[in-house]
Amino acid sequence: MSEREEADRAEGVYGRDALAYFNLTNFKQYNATYGAEGGDDFLRKIAAVLRHTFPDAPLARMSSDIFMALVPAGDAQSRIEEAVQEVNGLLEGENTYLHAGIRYFSPQERVPVSMACEQAKAACDSIKKERSRAYCIFSEHLRQELEIRSYVIFHIDEAVENGYIEIYYQPVVRTLTGKLAGMEALARWRDPVYGFLRPDQFIPVLEEERLIDKLDRYVIRECGRQLRRQIDAHRPIVPILFNVSRMDFQLMDVLSEIEAVVRENELPRDYLRIEITETAMVQDSDKILKMIDRFRSNGYSVWLDDFGSGYSSLNVLKDYHFDELKIDMEFLRDFNDTSRKIITSVVMMAKAIGIHTLAEGVETREQVRFLRSIGCEKIQGYHYGRPMPYDELLVHCQESHLRAETREEARIYEEAGRFNVIMASPVALFLDDGRNLYMAYENDAYRKVMKGVGISGRRAVNWIIHSLDDARKERLRAYADRVTRNRPCKVSETFLLDGRRLRVRAKTLAGLPGFHIHMAEIVDLTRDADSL
Numbered sequence: 246m247s248e249r250e251e252a253d254r255a256e257g258v259y260g261r262d263a264l265a266y267f268n269l270t271n272f273k274q275y276n277a278t279y280g281a282e283g284g285d286d287f288l289r290k291i292a293a294v295l296r297h298t299f300p301d302a303p304l305a306r307m308s309s310d311i312f313m314a315l316v317p318a319g320d321a322q323s324r325i326e327e328a329v330q331e332v333n334g335l336l337e338g339e340n341t342y343l344h345a346g347i348r349y350f351s352p353q354e355r356v357p358v359s360m361a362c363e364q365a366k367a368a369c370d371s372i373k374k375e376r377s378r379a380y381c382i383f384s385e386h387l388r389q390e391l392e393i394r395s396y397v398i399f400h401i402d403e404a405v406e407n408g409y410i411e412i413y414y415q416p417v418v419r420t421l422t423g424k425l426a427g428m429e430a431l432a433r434w435r436d437p438v439y440g441f442l443r444p445d446q447f448i449p450v451l452e453e454e455r456l457i458d459k460l461d462r463y464v465i466r467e468c469g470r471q472l473r474r475q476i477d478a479h480r481p482i483v484p485i486l487f488n489v490s491r492m493d494f495q496l497m498d499v500l501s502e503i504e505a506v507v508r509e510n511e512l513p514r515d516y517l518r519i520e521i522t523e524t525a526m527v528q529d530s531d532k533i534l535k536m537i538d539r540f541r542s543n544g545y546s547v548w549l550d551d552f553g554s555g556y557s558s559l560n561v562l563k564d565y566h567f568d569e570l571k572i573d574m575e576f577l578r579d580f581n582d583t584s585r586k587i588i589t590s591v592v593m594m595a596k597a598i599g600i601h602t603l604a605e606g607v608e609t610r611e612q613v614r615f616l617r618s619i620g621c622e623k624i625q626g627y628h629y630g631r632p633m634p635y636d637e638l639l640v641h642c643q644e645s646h647l648r649a650e651t652r653e654e655a656r657i658y659e660e661a662g663r664f665n666v667i668m669a670s671p672v673a674l675f676l677d678d679g680r681n682l683y684m685a686y687e688n689d690a691y692r693k694v695m696k697g698v699g700i701s702g703r704r705a706v707n708w709i710i711h712s713l714d715d716a717r718k719e720r721l722r723a724y725a726d727r728v729t730r731n732r733p734c735k736v737s738e739t740f741l742l743d744g745r746r747l748r749v750r751a752k753t754l755a756g757l758p759g760f761h762i763h764m765a766e767i768v769d770l771t772r773d774a775d776s777l
Contacts, residue, residue, distance in 0.1 A: 263321040265380075266346040266365035267295070267329075269310035270373045275341040291332055291343070298328040313362065318349055322380065329379040344369050345380040367391050390446070393439060397447045398454050400436075405463045409436050412467045413632035416647060417486070417603065417625045419658055420617040421674065421685050424650040425642060426658075427518065429625065430468050430487040431632045432460055458496035461489060469506035471635060472516050481649035486518035488550060491525030494532055500539050514544035515652075520571070522550045526561050537565055548603075552591070562598065569601040572621070580612060589619045589667065596620065596665045618689070622662040653757055660755035661762040670766050673706075674754070677725055677761045682710055685762075694767050698745050709742075729753050729761050739770065746770040 269275070269291075276284040288310065295304055295312055303315045316324065325345050332343040346369030348361050367390065368383040381387075404410050410432055417427040434442040451457040468485045475482050493499050499519075507514060519540055525533060540547050548569040549561065572591055588604070595602045604616050607626030616624055630641050641647070650658065666672055671691035676683045684706045687695070692702065700706055713721065721740075728736045732753035739748045751765040 261318055262350055263316050263318045264348040264350070264361050264365045265314045265316050265321065265325050266348070266362065266369045267291070267312040267314070267343060268346075268366075268369050268373070269341055269343055270376075271341045272310040275336075275339060278339075287335075290335060294328055294331050298324055298331075307362075313365070321347060321349075322382075326379040342376055344372055344378070346370070346383065347380055348383045364388070364391065367394075393442065393446055394450050396436075396439065397434075397442070397450045398456065401447075401451060401456055401459050404434060404436065405459060410434055410460065410463055411634065412464060412471070414485070414635055414638045415625060415632040416630045416638065416642065417623050418629045418647065419623055419650060420613070420621060421658060421662075422650065422654075422676075423647075424654070425483055425647045426623055426650055426655065427484045427486055428638065429520075429632075430464055430471075430485050432464055433632075452490055452492050455492060455496060457490045457492045461487075461493050462497070462502055465502055465506055468517065469510040469512060472512050473510040476512075482516060482652065483649050484516045484518055484655075486520050486548060488520040488522065491522070491533070494525075494536055499536060500543065503545070504543070515546065518546045518548055518569075520548045520550040523552055523561055526565065530564070534565060537567070541566060541568070562594075562600070567600055569603060569623075570595050571625075572602060572604045573606075575606075578606075580609075580615075585615060588616070588621070592619050592621050593665060593667055596663050599663055601659060601662055617686070620662075620664075620666040622658070653760065657755045657757060657760060657762055661764075664754050664764060671768070673765050673767070675725075675751075675763045675765060677729070677756075677763055679759050680722075682721065682725055682763075683707055684710070691767060694747075694769050697769055698742060698747070724749075724751075725763065728763055729756065732756070735766075744771075 272284065275287065279287075288306070291312060292304070292306065295314060299314050299316050302317070305313050307313055325347065329343050329345055336342055346365040346367065348365040348368065350356070350361070364383045364387070367387050368381040371387060371390075372378045372381045411434075413431045413433050414428040415431060416425055417429060418424065419426040432444065432448070434444075434447050436442055448457070448460070451460055464487055468487050472482065472485060489499055503517060503519070506512070507517070521533070521537070537547050546568040547566075548571055549565070549567040550571045551573045552561075552570045570591070572588060592602050601623070602621045603623035603625060604612075604621050605625040607613060607616065607624045607628045609628060612626075613624060613628055629647070630638070630645070633641060642649075661674070664674075666674070666686065666688050668688070669690060671688065671694045673687040673691045674685050676685050684703050687703055687706075695702070695706065700709065710721070724736070724738050728751045735750045735752040737748060737750045739746055741747075746769075748768045748770050749765050750768075751763050754762045754764050756762060
């Protein structure tokens, strides 16, 4: 580019023409809501808006919801913004909206049409998540991104073969115990030419180019090998969850790939957990539904990732059978009263239909306390650790005192995790190893009763249990054993504590020989009598 052309561009002066690329974000949602006929009708409305805004310009509908126009460069930006705003005005209240990408040409520039179209598309795609922006102009930064895109497409095989793709693991922690309950496998690309490539620089490209199965096959294989290494090293086995792209269902038999890894490494199936992103349900819903049923019937746990980010979260829960919800981290970005109510409702709903819950994107102690208080079972996020190579994760867990739960413990916690602790009655959860009782959780109502009898919190309760004389310990032990024997019925008993009569009604939520989880409701009978 000449100095004159650079000066022109600095002043907003371009060549004679500009290529405008228009694309509707989430148009599949619009079709799902209004049907193909409604979608076609809206595409005709877009064409009418563009024809009215650019009456003399060459216009074309390239495919589906994509339009292009060759417009005069002079007032291109203002007219493109006018067209975008008019179309989006017709979509008010919908989760579908129009964006545009602009590719200007300098007077002396010669560029293939296909490349110009790709560059205008890249500009448009770069803002598809920014609803407030009408257009983006193709820039040098985007040119570099296109170079990386091309590099990814032509070097994914080399990256997999040479180990440029590394698997990082992020810890998943059980809120009830603070123990390590799993780890998510995440792909990272460390390239000899471009250095560290961000996931958003290669994963969307591989999906769009129908190459994502190359990456996901590799991730699944590495997860299996990592689990085998844990077993061979006699380390506690930490289950691994991995994401399956919606494109994988078209490009390979996902179940057969996983089964081959399980056979090769002689793994129990419950060590591998499969994540499917909610937005994957928009396309090929019948095929994915059948595959989810196949996963679960073959003994695999299937998780719904990014719950709340898709077009119809409740329909997804109604139509598909999942074992666990991963609550979208966007709910936690603005951690205010509204987001708390939404998350609480999601957790309560999940428990009502028998689905476990995990919140991702957790960064603060305040968020951890809140999620624990509402019974969200697991947490993932920077508060407990960033994604890291497995050896670094081991060191991190040792330094953070993150001990992995056993397979038996996990089974019991999962069974008890469906219990809804958000209730008006005072409720606490106790862990019972056959000898000792330990309060692991109490709701606000239970905490209030304890405070009324002079006990400040869970730590104080556990200290009192530990400090009981032999006679009281024997009575408490006998009561806990009676609760276990009468599972699932509630068993009542009255205890005297510092002159106050406390009635406890408890039942066993889950357990195996030698370890149980009990739910206990408590009533201060002395206070109730005093109030009469």
